[in-house]
Amino acid sequence: MTSACTRLALALLSAVLSFAQPSEPPQQLTFTPYHSNGIYAAGEMVGWTVTPGPVAPSYAYKWTIRRNNAVVLKEGRLDLSSGKATIEIAADEPAMLYVAIEPYAPLASEQPGTAPAGKPESPAPISITGGNTGRNTGLYAVGAAVSPARIGLSTPPPPDFDAFWEAKLAAQAKVPINPQLTSVPTDVPGVEMNIFVLDALGSKAHGYLAKPAREGKFPALIQLQYAGVYALNARAAAQRAAEGWLILNVDSHDKLPSDPSGNIPRNYQAIGNTDREQSYFLNMYLRDSRVLDYLLTRPDWDGTTIVLTGGSMGGQQTFALAGLRPEKITAALVCVPAGADTNGALHGRKPGYPYWPSDNPDALKTALYFDPVNFAPRIKAAVMAGIGFIDTISPPAGIWTVLNQIPGPKEPLPLLESEHDNLTPRKVRACPERTRELLNLIVNGGKFQPEGIRP
Template identity: 80%
Template structure:
């Protein structure tokens, strides 16, 4: 199919989904009640869940596997719900995230006996409708340490890149953009950066004055940015900059960007796709600092997934300028984890290639974290396999200043189980509403 026909077909699918209602909720045959409501335990404490049938009657037999950091198998077993409930328990003798996969392996006969394996399984709580369930817990998570030290030249590498970029004029080019949101002025921007150009939208209240600034970084993929959402945020009082992750116009859905961009240059820090991405983010901050309508005090960074990754990196790359960093399930952390008994996630760099693993350390948020001076809020999905929670805790534990972990006990990545992760965008909105009016973000610590 041509690209136009593909887009048309996708549009029909989307229209059909709204015309006939949203897809039915994925049914769950199992309910899990954690021993600790906040999902957090101490080393050598019993970590556990009570498992009961429902909300719909179980039709499968289930087995379970407990893994430390979703990598090292600690325990295995089968569920027996004949008495109306069962339990899964484990202890960990070290700080870690516990991931339990509960998988169907057979159908049940009417009397409860196991039958043949069906062609497919349905249901589950991980957003995939394949019968898989997962639960997660944290064991002394504030003590989870580095899996791999930063490269010896990490600091000098990035200082040299920032110094080289500083010699390039920003050369901002603004193109006005019409918006239906009242009381807002908006433009597309293009900025010169080292090796590429930075693009995005900038919007502000349509009145004289100086405003607190909000920079939003984008999640993974190649797509057009949501211009209306930018305008709506500006309408609430922010000088808002929404940054495209790629060297393309923010209105362009593709920009000829390779779909496998995250793998480009992954064996050489000088060639990594993330090098120019991070430098573009820094260049947008350079531009913001020149604007006379910035209030000169407040700069908040925010983003989810790869946008959270970029947020944490920029907060560490330019620590003296950032007030707060608000991230939901940030990606990219603990990239060398697979070499040390931790399952990593996006960008999914191959751990069997030593050059890739060396290069990854120059772009891992973990290694920017010690430089962060801003106050940080981070949403952590306890069963997230795209932004694994052990890596996010590792980042937070390297940040010397105040931070607020936000455990999302039942949440896989937010594109799979968005409803279960809603506490993070809600907390982000709450904090943005506080700070736009001059309030101070004081972290709550670990929230139940």
């Protein structure tokens, strides 16, 4: 396919996707937190003032407050007859609070205050739309952090965690990298682009390598990928190179980055999940480390700066690599990172992706070797992390746990209204915007100095 044809195909695909993108459903409820930053100290009253949204409510709503989206603390029903209502609870311990606000009946058939006190209502078989969680099912959610800097480990790390990974890295170090580069065209001017293939322990690492098409030494950026199996965005890597980066955009799988499937099982995250030697994440993390090995050999790296970045499972890999190779990483910038707090379900915390089965002791034992919280104490890089307060795929309690184990400087970025980024992309924008801001700072010779919790 010619470059012109490729651009036309991409433009048509973009138009189709843009047309298919659903508009945000009309909102029947508006929530104003008592604290605008969503953060409270233990002992404070946590709450929200609820008012009708731009669209008049057509349903009666009930609400449930859950600690770490798992332990029910309080329930009630909204009474907006006076024009507003409140949802509140006294915070008693460090945790994330998740409030689910669910419609249970058309407003005309159920007026507030008519149901027997304390009797939960069952959702009526009605067609419900709207909500703020990105699903258009009528569900609303709000979240709050209570003394989040004190949210600790739910489960201690395996005693041989460090020894296990040190042995794997030592074994991989004996495998020649054997880099293979294949030039690929790009329509981004002033950029050289290649597909790379590297030998790793037990598999091969693949991705795109792009750099400015000139002599020099450049700061390095390693881009790690979110969950799924897909072809990587080559043009995005080229655009980063045009900014001045030596960038390696790493496929999460043992397949060419241009291949949308590579015969990778769609349930890859569950493969080998009862054996640390067979887990799919073992070779994934080792491939990430092998990419870093290769980067360190390149004469066009500036010898100083290596930034890791990724969202969701890419954030999970970022934390793992920053912990595996702490002496080499300058900064780690992640949005709604996944994979943390894998044993949380045993301790009153709702688990998230990759959903290690909480009823399988062998799986939960294996999970601890791949949990970002156990890599965190080794991280020396400056860290920025976006945290979705109503995220059910990357639960926020787990992300705070990771940050609280990192001994160095970090910058939590609360995203109060954000579910996972694929569900509420507009609510997550502050994180990619902050990432771009920091990348622009670093590529131009600046230093990222975390500012603590971002407002």
